[in-house]
Amino acid sequence: MKVTVLFFAQARERAGRASVELSLPEGGRLADALAVLAREHPALEPLWPHLAVAVNGRLARPDTPLAEGAELALLPPVSGG
């Protein structure tokens, strides 16, 4: 299945792009997608402890199941206002 990953702020700059499409095995979970991202984007490494991750616009945990077409987002610490 394919999922889209959106990068924001520091994550976008470190990844060098705003989004990427990943191919994952059926039945994959968020943790599987994050493992692929960590491998393909080593520049994200210092950010991981600080990132929140959303799936389809909601904060998600590593065991969250993913479905075809899911939109993931890597969200650095927020600083609106």
Add this chain to the structure above:
Amino acid sequence: MAELVEGPIEVERLLAAAARPDCGAVVLFLGTTRDHHEGRRVERLEYEAYRPMALAALEQTERETVERHAVASCRIVHRLGEVPPAETSVAVVVAAAHRSEAFDACRWAMDRVKSTAPIWKKEHYAGGGAGWVAGAKLE
């Protein structure tokens, strides 16, 4: 309903929309862009958001503010993109029967905006260089 806007925030329009006959208080908070941060001069700021999720977070804060603080209304508008110094980057307007709950609710709403909305601020410094402002991890 909350808004994310690319240009100047229309404060007069927000205030006019907040006024109502059953309320004796309208509190307006404006967050404005500062030209300095930790000893460095900031030339301009830039805001980025995960739009659909940010809008949902602002709308949730509007609803929770009304429910928790027994106020009549809460409206939140956040500006995105480049914002020059001294301009408004965020506005929170609360209307209530009395001022005490309006002040409390407005402060609470603004604190929630800062901790729950996926919005990021980048400072561009005089003489070059830029940095993302340290923020709060979403939970």
